[in-house]
Amino acid sequence: MPVIDITPDPDSLTMTIAAEFHAPLERVWSTFTDPRQLERFWGPPGWPATFTQFDFTPGGLAQYAMTGPRGESSRGRWEFVRIDAPDAFEVLDGFADENGALVEGMPAMRMVFSFTADGDRTRFDGVTYFTSLESLEQAVGMGMVEGTRLAMGQLDAVLQDLRSYAQGAGTRTELLTDTHVRITRLIDGPRELVWRAHHEPELLRRWLLGPDGWQLIECQVGDTYRYVWQQSDDESTRFGFEGETVLSDPIRRAVTTEKMIGTDGPSTLNDLQLYEEDGATLLTLLIEYPDKDTRDMILATGMTDGMEASYARLENVVRSGA
Known part of the structure; x- marks a missing residue:
């Protein structure tokens, strides 16, 4: 995590951000001034940004929108004053x-x-000046401090090329908050095939299996979905998940609910995002749990190991050309 400190100061009506990056100055500068790179971190996990205008000149404007996991939108505008x-x-x-x-x-x-x-590092200092104590308190109350910390925490993946950052690392699980977990896995193949492998039943049956010995015996996809697994021929081991699609942005993002079949417990929200660079795809799955206890219970089942087994198969499916 590159963020050192974020400090709101009601006396000076400012919020300061201090961060340090393991990258040269020119590389860090480019991430803040290239809209395609900005889109990868300007917005906390679950609220990625899309820049529709970026006139990086004094007096020029930048327009962007951050889209939440349920399709909510928050729009912003920059006017460049000094460069x-x-x-x-x-x-x-x-x-x-x-x-x-x-x-x-x-x-x-x-x-x-x-x-x-x-040296080979770059120090970043950001100062936000507010017009009144009320506006500072409003921004803090809207979650600006934690949102900024989570957004800036995504920069490590942006500053390195994908293969240097993630190849060989397997499936990684990060605890972001009490209710949010981020799963990342590099898939050596194009984003289009990774997307297809998540949405076509014949491909899903080849990789979405978890540990060895399990079969995906039901696979329904669409606006609603249903997956059922069984170990070998033992019907007593049968279990499954079902849910619905909340947001779909092919071939970039899909958000779905997930609930174990036959239970009355609350659903999780699964936010799948795909980013391609140099023929490889970074798969990011942001999972929102109803509470910390549910999060810890599910992680304790060995979820990460099971996902790695599936994602290794997914990579083989993609490498074969799907």
Whole structure:
């Protein structure tokens, strides 16, 4: 995690962010000034950003929207005030409506981003200036501190090429909050095939199996889905999950609910995101649990090991051309 500290200061009406990255200054600068790279971290997990405009010149505008796991949208706008490449830039930031106009009554901010080289590392300092104590408190109350920390925590994957970052690491599980877990796995193959392998029954039956010895005996896909597994020919081992699609953005993102068949317990929310670089796909699965106890109970079942067995098969399916 690159973030060192995030500090709201009601006396100076500021919020400061200090971070350090294991990358040269020019590389870090490019992640903040290239909209395609910004999209990979500008927004906390579960709220990825899409930049529809990015005029990186003094007086130019950037427009973006962050889309939540249930299709919610939060739009923002930057006006670039000052650019001193590659050391600093300054923007006027605000919430925007669907037409790109600033939303009245929402906090407006001035943000200054500064970058300092330190050998093979780069120090990042961000200062957000608020117009009033009320606007600072409103931003903090909306989760800006934790959201910023989680968003910046995604930069390690952006600063390295995908293969250097994830190849050979297997399936990784990160605890983000009491109710959120992030699963990542590099699949050596194109995103289109990884997407197909998650949505076509004949491909799902080849890899979505967990540990050896299990079979996917029911596989229904679509707006609603149902998966049922069985170990060998032993019907007493049969179990399954069902749910519905909440959001679908082929071939980039799919959000579904998940609930064990035959139980009355609450559902989880599974947010699958795929990013391709140099012929490899980073699969990220953000799981939202109803509470910490449910999260810990499911993780204790050996979920990560079972997912790695399945994802290893998935990689073989993708390598074979699906």
